[in-house]
Amino acid sequence: MERSEKVQAKLSASKLEASSLCPAYFQANQRFTWQGDRDSANEGTIRHEIEENQVPLDKIDDDERRKCAYRSRLAIQECREKVFGSEDGVITREERYWYEDLWSGQLDYMEALGVNVFIADYKTLHGSHTPAPNNIQLLAQAVLVIKNHPEVENVFAALIEPFNDPTYTTVKYTRKFLEEKAMWFEEVAKRAYSKDPDQVPGGKQCKWCSALYVCSSARSHLLSCINK
Numbered sequence: 382m383e384r385s386e387k388v389q390a391k392l393s394a395s396k397l398e399a400s401s402l403c404p405a406y407f408q409a410n411q412r413f414t415w416q417g418d419r420d421s422a423n424e425g426t427i428r429h430e431i432e433e434n435q436v437p438l439d440k441i442d443d444d445e446r447r448k449c450a451y452r453s454r455l456a457i458q459e460c461r462e463k464v465f466g467s468e469d470g471v472i473t474r475e476e477r478y479w480y481e482d483l484w485s486g487q488l489d490y491m492e493a494l495g496v497n498v499f500i501a502d503y504k505t506l507h508g509s510h511t512p513a514p515n516n517i518q519l520l521a522q523a524v525l526v527i528k529n530h531p532e533v534e535n536v537f538a539a540l541i542e543p544f545n546d547p548t549y550t551t552v553k554y555t556r557k558f559l560e561e562k563a564m565w566f567e568e569v570a571k572r573a574y575s576k577d578p579d580q581v582p583g584g585k586q587c588k589w590c591s592a593l594y595v596c597s598s599a600r601s602h603l604l605s606c607i608n609k
């Protein structure tokens with residue numbers, strides 16, 4: 382799925398953690414092109430589209446993709462039942478929300494019922510991710526929910542990892558907590574858009590930074606680690 386120019390020009394929920402660690406991360410990635418392969422990212426996109434369209438399992442030819450879909454749907458079902466019981470909320474998939482014009486995020490799954498919302502983010506490939514209670518991307522998505530839905534008081538969030546054990550981790554946020562975190566994200570975004578933002582190297586942010594191969598700060602950091 383192609384991202385619009387407006388979306389490309391601004392931060393997204395998935396980039397806020399790296400931007401909080403290195404203020405230069407966003408502009409560096411705007412300026413330089415990713416040099417590694419994109420096979421994993423492309424496969425992840427296909428699996429997200431399968432969930433967005435709820436492709437029936439018997440119509441998914443690839444075994445890994447089918448397993449991914451089956452486990453993801455099971456995990457979603459368990460999580461949403463814990464939040465809503467047997468009641469059904471309004472479900473949206475891949476809806477994009479904005480925080481003013483500062484940053485945006487696309488929510489893989491969202492179900493709303495009264496003052497409660499359940500959101501989920503799929504990590505459809507193998508590999509480990511920060512569990513829900515400490516996951517900044519999930520937190521950013523929850524902030525988008527309260528920003529755009531004034532009636533919502535609680536956001537229940539799940540990180541769905543179909544190839545991990547357990548296949549999901551969860552967290553509950555209150556509106557008050559998210560409003561405080563929203564202030565922090567505003568600061569992160571403003572620093573990221575500022576002139577000559579600081580370059581702060583580190584494993585988490587540099588790993589997926591397109592500028593890694595030309596970044597003098599990352600290079601100095603690497604050499605200082607080697608020469609210790």
Ligand code: SF4
Binds near residue numbers: 597
């Ligand atoms: S390579 Fe690391 S230090 Fe350099 S801009 Fe990217 S994230 Fe920041």
